Amino acid sequence: MGEGLGRPLRLPGKWVRVKTAIVSDIHSNLASLNAVLADIKSQDVQRTICLGDIVGYGPDPCACIDLVMTCDVCLLGNHDQGALFDPEGFNSGAERAIFWTRSQLETSAANSAAGDRRWEFLGELPRNYQDGDFLFVHGSARNPLNEYVFPEDTYNRRKMEKIFTLVRRYVFQGHTHVPGVFTEDFRFFSPDEIGHEYRLTGDKAMINVGSVGQPRDGDSRACYVIVDDDLVQFRRVEYPFDETIQKIYDIPELDNFLGDRLRDGR
Secondary structure, three states: OOOOOOOOEEEOOEEEOOOEEEEOOOOOOHHHHHHHHHHHHHOOOOEEEEOOOOOOOOOOHHHHHHHHOOOOEEOOOHHHHHHHOOOOOOOHHHHHHHHHHHHHHHHHHHHOHHHHHHHHHHHOOOOEEEEOOEEEEOOOOOOOOOOOOOHHHHHOHHHHHHHHOOOOOEEEEOOOOOOEEEEOOOEEEOHHHHOOEEEOOOOOEEEEOOOOOOOOOOOOOEEEEEEEOOEEEEEEEOOOHHHHHHHHHOOOOOOHHHHHHHHHOO
8 A cells, every 4th residue: 555646647548547445344343454454465456545434333443543544545434423523323332332432532642642643534534535437435426424325225216316417437435334336227236246346348337345344245254346447356355253253342332233243244
């Protein structure tokens, strides 16, 4: 990470893109993030983009922020905003987790310059990032921070039409923790259905990159994507989820369910 900072190379009449890893929804899961970063390093990636939700749910917010700070681009997620301000629309377990996360960040900031830098980093995160025909958001093109786009939304033609009108060509997003590809003809393809690869043909598409720290598609492995020229690759990475689960169990403010669900990817 750290190369190709935020912009593609440009030649006359042609975009030449650097090989890019896109991660999202880390949710303070340090074991998973470390495994994904190791996988990214093995893939000769030149640029890494994070779509937000670095914190929330999990036991290691400070360490995860420190690692994500090295990404070339990072966006604000709704849990990151919840740590900065009062959380809105969270269930009780998520709300307790974000208040605990805030206390960890506040304690860190009171005791070290590194803690201050974490607050500053979160507070300066943008809500979207446009790179030519590529838009990067946490939620959706219509509401970059909070809107969920689920696979079943392909049946909501009005919603999908409105979102796609805001899409220049391609959108990479997270938030639902469910990876896959939405096409403009109201279809959704899971990674398994397309052999974990999707070719960018010029037709509009919304691509959910899945979740590093809390997958919810029935697969416990961490998920992220690599974009290499016009090929999108969905990658799954095994990690020691029992390590994260035990850490969650050891913190009274974090519901045990937040750990239990990691086993099943739900």
